Amino acid sequence: xxxxxxxxxxxxDKPILRGVDLDVRAGEVHAIMGPNGSGKxxxxxxxxxxxxxxxxxxxxxxxxxxxLALAPEDRAREGIFLAFQYPVEIPGVANIYLLxxxxxxxxxxxGEAELDAVDFLSLVKAKLRLMEMDEALLYRxxxxxxxxxxxxxxxxxxMAVLEPRLAILDETDSGLDIDALKVVAKGVNAMRSAxxxxxxxxxxxxxxxxxxxxxVHVLAQxxxxxxxxxxxxxxxxxxxxxxxxxxxRQPQAGVAGGQA
Amino acid sequence: MRIGPDEPCVPGLLSAYPSxxxxxxxxxxxxxxxxxxxxxxxxxxxxxxTTRDEDWKYTSVAAIARRAFGVECEAVALDEVRAMVQRxxxxxxxxxxxxxxRLVAGLSDAGRLPAGARVESLATIADEGGGDAEEWFxxxxxxxxxxxxxxxxxxxxxxxxxxxxGVELDAPVHLLFVTTRSxxxxxxxxxxxxGAGARAxxxxxxxGPDGAGYLSDTVTRIxxxxxxxxAHTKLQQEGRKGFHVADVAAEQGQDSAFVSHAFxxxxxxxxxxxxxxxxxxxxxxxxxxxxxxxxxxxxxxHTCIDHARPRGTSRELYxxxxxxxxxxxxxxxxxxxxxxxxxxxxxxxxxxxLSEEAxxxxxxxxxxxxxDVKCAHGATVGQLDADQLHYLRARGIGxxxxxxxxxxxxxxxxxxxxxHGPLRARLESLLPGALxxxx
Numbered sequence: 048x049x050x051x052x053x054x055x056x057x058x059x060d061k062p063i064l065r066g067v068d069l070d071v072r073a074g075e076v077h078a079i080m081g082p083n084g085s086g087k088x089x090x091x092x093x094x095x096x097x098x099x100x101x102x103x104x105x106x107x108x109x110x111x112x113x114x115l116a117l118a119p120e121d122r123a124r125e126g127i128f129l130a131f132q133y134p135v136e137i138p139g140v141a142n143i144y145l146l147x148x149x150x151x152x153x154x155x156x157x158g159e160a161e162l163d164a165v166d167f168l169s170l171v172k173a174k175l176r177l178m179e180m181d182e183a184l185l186y187r188x189x190x191x192x193x194x195x196x197x198x199x200x201x202x203x204x205x206m207a208v209l210e211p212r213l214a215i216l217d218e219t220d221s222g223l224d225i226d227a228l229k230v231v232a233k234g235v236n237a238m239r240s241a242x243x244x245x246x247x248x249x250x251x252x253x254x255x256x257x258x259x260x261x262x263v264h265v266l267a268q269x270x271x272x273x274x275x276x277x278x279x280x281x282x283x284x285x286x287x288x289x290x291x292x293x294x295x296r297q298p299q300a301g302v303a304g305g306q307a
Numbered sequence: 308m309r310i311g312p313d314e315p316c317v318p319g320l321l322s323a324y325p326s327x328x329x330x331x332x333x334x335x336x337x338x339x340x341x342x343x344x345x346x347x348x349x350x351x352x353x354x355x356x357t358t359r360d361e362d363w364k365y366t367s368v369a370a371i372a373r374r375a376f377g378v379e380c381e382a383v384a385l386d387e388v389r390a391m392v393q394r395x396x397x398x399x400x401x402x403x404x405x406x407x408x409r410l411v412a413g414l415s416d417a418g419r420l421p422a423g424a425r426v427e428s429l430a431t432i433a434d435e436g437g438g439d440a441e442e443w444f445x446x447x448x449x450x451x452x453x454x455x456x457x458x459x460x461x462x463x464x465x466x467x468x469x470x471x472x473g474v475e476l477d478a479p480v481h482l483l484f485v486t487t488r489s490x491x492x493x494x495x496x497x498x499x500x501x502g503a504g505a506r507a508x509x510x511x512x513x514x515g516p517d518g519a520g521y522l523s524d525t526v527t528r529i530x531x532x533x534x535x536x537x538a539h540t541k542l543q544q545e546g547r548k549g550f551h552v553a554d555v556a557a558e559q560g561q562d563s564a565f566v567s568h569a570f571x572x573x574x575x576x577x578x579x580x581x582x583x584x585x586x587x588x589x590x591x592x593x594x595x596x597x598x599x600x601x602x603x604x605x606x607x608x609h610t611c612i613d614h615a616r617p618r619g620t621s622r623e624l625y626x627x628x629x630x631x632x633x634x635x636x637x638x639x640x641x642x643x644x645x646x647x648x649x650x651x652x653x654x655x656x657x658x659x660x661l662s663e664e665a666x667x668x669x670x671x672x673x674x675x676x677x678x679d680v681k682c683a684h685g686a687t688v689g690q691l692d693a694d695q696l697h698y699l700r701a702r703g704i705g706x707x708x709x710x711x712x713x714x715x716x717x718x719x720x721x722x723x724x725x726x727h728g729p730l731r732a733r734l735e736s737l738l739p740g741a742l743x744x745x746x
Contacts, residue, residue: 095701098693123703135698139716148712149702156703188716205702 048073048110048213048244049094055104055269056086056093063089065269066105071213074241078255078280079248081266082288087248088132090266091217094246095129096122109213123149124156126212130202130219132248137189142201145189146171146208153209174207177237179230196227203234214238215246220254232257252284267295315375317354320457320492321347323378332463333433346451346459355453362452365636365668366578366607371550376492376522378461380407383487389414391485395514395544398729400481401426407486408493409464418478423471426480429496430464454552458526462496465525468509472502472532479508479538479727486549489519496526499539503532503560509539510730513553515546515573527555531563533587538566540730541581544737545573547602553579561587568725569596569625571606572737582611585619585647596625597721599739600633600665607636612654614647614680621651626721627658628714628739629665640672641682648677654684659691659717714740 049071056064063086071077081087092100094107096119107114114122137145151161162170175182178200190198199219206214216235220228235245235258247258255263255277263279264271267288272295273279283291324347333339355372356363383406392404392414403426404414410428417426451459466482484495501507513523523545529537537557545551551574557565565583583592598606612621627635637656658667671684691713699709718738725731 097697097701118706119697119700120703120705120709123701129701131698131701135692135694137695137698137713137716139719140712145699145702145704148704148708152703152705152708209702 050108051105052107053105054090054093054102054107056089057101057103058089058099062103063269064093067266067269067271069264069271071244071246073212073244075261076239076245076247076258078260078263079246079266080250080252080263080280080283082292083250085266086269087250087266088217091129091132091215091246091248094122094127094215095119120152123209124153128206128209128211128214130199130206130214130216132218132221134190134193134198134202136191136193138191140189141186142189143171143185146185146205149205150208171208174204177207178204178234180204195222196224199223199231200227200234203231207234207238210238212242213244213246215248217248218250219247220249220251228254229257252280255280265291267292270295314369314372316372317350317453319375320378320461321351324460327378327461331461332430333437336433336437339433339437343460346456349451350453350456350460353453353456360452362609362638366576366605368552368576370576371522371552374490374520374522376490378492380409380463381488383407385411385413388485388487391487391514391516392483395483395485395512397479397481397510397512397727397733399727400479400510400729401476402481402483403428403466405464405482405484405495407488407491408495417480421474421476423474423502424476425467425469427467428464429462429467429498432467451554454524455526455554457492458494458496458524458554461492462494462526465496465498468497468499468507470501470505470507473504474502475506476508479510479730481510482512484511484513484523484525486513486515486519486521486523486545489521489548492522492524494524494526497528499527499529499537501529501531501535501537501563504534505532506536507538508727509537510542511539511555512542512544513551513573514544515549517546518548519546520548520550521546522550522552525551525553527553529555529557529565531557531559531565533560534562535560536564536566538568538724538726540568540725541570541579542734543569543571543573543577543579545577547573547575547604549574551577551579555579555581557583559583559585559587559590559592562589563587564591565593566724567592567594568721569594569608570721570734570737571596571598571608574604574606576605578607578609580609580611582613584613584615585621586615588616588618590616590619592619592621592623593724594621594623594625595721595724597718597738598625598627598635599629599718600627600635601630602633603631604633605635606633609636609638609640611640611642612652614641614643614650614652614677616644616646617648617650619647619650621653623652623654624720625656626718627656627667628661628718629658629667630661632662632664634665635667637667637669637686638672639670639684641674641684643675643677643680643682645676648679650677650680650682652680652682656686657717658686658688659714660688661691661714711740716740
């Protein structure tokens with residue numbers, strides 16, 4: 048589904064990604080871990096098409112197409128969803144309005160009829176129950192005055208409504224207490240399917256106690272320094288990132304492809 | 308810019324006056340005639356304001372001064388006007404329609420009024436003798452600028468709304484001013500008196516065809532008795548070549564409430580001065596506004612909230628959305644006089660600039676002479692938020708829809724407090740930006 052080859056990217060002319068290779072197939076859940084500043088969030092933003100993140104080398108193919116040629120909205124319409132680390136507050140735009148506008152944009156793109164108000168509302172309410180969210184949040188402005196946990200749940204709610212092919216969750220676990228983490232994990236697990244791929248970007252292993260990944264990658268110095276199975280996350284939890292970073296600093300050391 | 312005495316606008320008005328004076332409403336009332344004569348004399352001496360006048364520093368009216376406007380009303384083609392009136396009518400209102408400065412009874416319907424309420428043509432009142440109106444018919448215009456003086460001398464009509472104590476008008480009064488001809492100057496004058504405990508909603512609405520270069524020079528005076536309340540909505544949709552200069556001033560009695568909404572969409576040069584004097588204890592003033600400009604429009608709002616007595620509360624929020632080479636001016640003056648202890652005043656002006664060339668001059672002007680007061684103000688000038696735009700696009704909403712949605716969201720809270728459903732719906736249809744679809 049997603050093939051990243053030798054991806055180099057800069058932010059404000061500063062090189063952040065320096066040769067990322069990654070393959071993600073439908074049905075798989077990949078975790079991308081790494082210390083602060085390793086480029087995890089940059090990778091997520093590059094996938095979503097954020098302005099200011101400049102790809103200087105390499106390519107990304109998504110469903111066989113050149114992803115980098117697509118505008119952010121076209122990526123979303125093609126099924127890419129980024130759950131933001133810092134969801135944006137949009138005063139004056141009701142949450143339910145955003146959900147409906149986004150869903151209908153996707154449906155129009157796929158040549159499907161827009162949902163009418165009744166069908167839309169029953170869909171959203173089912174997803175609200177999954178995320179254990181209060182219906183009142185639908186009618187508030189997008190993320191405005193939401194607690195940190197509410198914002199993260201709201202991201203997963205959007206994901207549940209939009210049913211992406213490729214979901215990227217950028218530090219969705221950060222700032223969550225254990226109860227909220229469980230709810231978020233439940234929402235994400237409910238969406239696992241053979242047709243859908245997920246990339247979990249996280250600093251800590253604890254999210255992976257609740258969402259078991261198929262593959263774990265460690266990003267260090269702008270490259271994937273190490274890849275392995277779920278047990279790698281546990282090793283990182285006990286040993287920290289220092290040893291991976293030390294190896295990554297060695298020229299050519301420890302570079303491994305996503306799918307070894 | 309200096310406006311020379313040889314610019315045609317003012318001399319044209321001065322020379323039209325002598326032959327016109329005998330035919331103006333209330334010509335038989337000596338006191339009214341004296342006021343008109345005095346105003347024309349002062350206009351001759353003073354001329355139109357220039358950018359040397361502090362209040363007009365950022366707004367040059369040279370484009371008005373350069374033009375010669377006629378003041379004679381001609382017969383209007385009612386069929387053409389009727390279509391315009393239909394387009395601008397607002398459901399559920401009592402409507403007075405003024406065409407080229409004068410009431411057209413055939414297009415107006417004030418409906419059945421409760422006892423103690425009068426909604427009439429000011430010209431009719433003047434021709435009938437002016438009632439008890441001498442003391443408030445015209446303000447002492449010593450402080451008035453050239454536009455105020457021209458209006459006082461040359462007004463031909465406007466609304467007279469007089470509510471006895473305790474009277475509540477159940478439906479808003481819609482005053483629709485239609486100017487149809489190029490090179491015409493009209494001088495609507497509205498006098499609104501809301502007695503003790505009475506309540507009214509008035510929509511003052513100015514429209515004209517896009518191709519016509521006319522001048523609409525309007526004055527509205529509002530007097531609120533003890534505990535009275537008025538919601539005054541000014542909706543300016545002049546034609547794109549029209550000039551609009553408006554002066555709205557309220558005088559508030561004890562515990563009264565003045566609620567003002569000012570929406571400015573049209574005109575090539577539009578100026579509105581909106582002032583209220585909290586002249587007794589416990590008054591409340593709520594002023595909100597939205598100005599939307601594009602092309603080379605120039606839109607100026609000068610507001611003044613004068614806390615003259617204790618325990619007054621004022622809340623002011625003006626928003627602007629400016630695209631292309633539009634320019635706006637916001638000057639928000641708040642005075643808290645020495646007597647006005649425990650006043651509470653908040654002012655905010657927020658501007659969204661959508662192009663490199665758009666420009667706004669925003670100036671809070673706080674004059675606080677009392678010590679036990681709460682006053683705060685803020686002004687912002689910004690662009691669309693790149694993070695918000697990206698967030699919407701990352702959810703599949705196209706860039707132009709996302710921009711429209713954010714512009715709309717910015718402007719929409721100017722509608723807060725608009726209670727009349729059909730007016731609200733009209734304003735929603737006029738907001739900049741758009742909702743890609745309704746939920």
